[in-house]
Amino acid sequence: MSKPKSHKSAFSLAPVQFRDSAIEGRGVFARKRFAPGDVITPYAPRQRRLTVDDPEATLAAETKFTLVSEDVWVIVPDTSVPGGWLCNHSCAPNAAIYSDGPGRIQCERPIQPGQEVTIFYGWVTLNEPKRDPCRCGAKACRGYINFDLSDEDAHHCESDTPQGRAFRERFQDYADYLASIGQEQVLDGIATKLAQLRARLRQAP
């Protein structure tokens, strides 16, 4: 017989609460005030670490909850235990995810008790422009969580064609937006995926 799981009692003064969110599924909610720089919650109180070249890590990445840490590790949360991995995306996030060490959610803008703690995901998709509709409710919501790269984008991105110009305009607009929320590093991920897509297209018969 397995031992019952131990859970914190309801009256403990946990800094956050995990409950249903209007954005999606369960979310993370503040139970106290947080100021910029405060650590809000660990990314995953219970987790496994795999090396980035582990095939299991690639498989786990498809669940979207994995976190690459220090370019070497992939943190895979045990999703039977709530943690920062439950944070919803917002186009105007009040917190950010830090992937060094065991990973954590840190406050970026003042958060009041009862407010949902949100982060920016920065997902880049390939040929799936409408994969992740966003329901964050921010005034400046961009409509979709993901930034999509299509074969056509890769084909035209450096050309003086209407498609090429449209892509560069969309890319610049996203770059400006990322800068406004301090997430410029997402551009590196987009550049890498774009280069991979272009290489693949060149190899295609």
Ligand SMILES: [Zn+2]
């Ligand atoms: Zn949004």
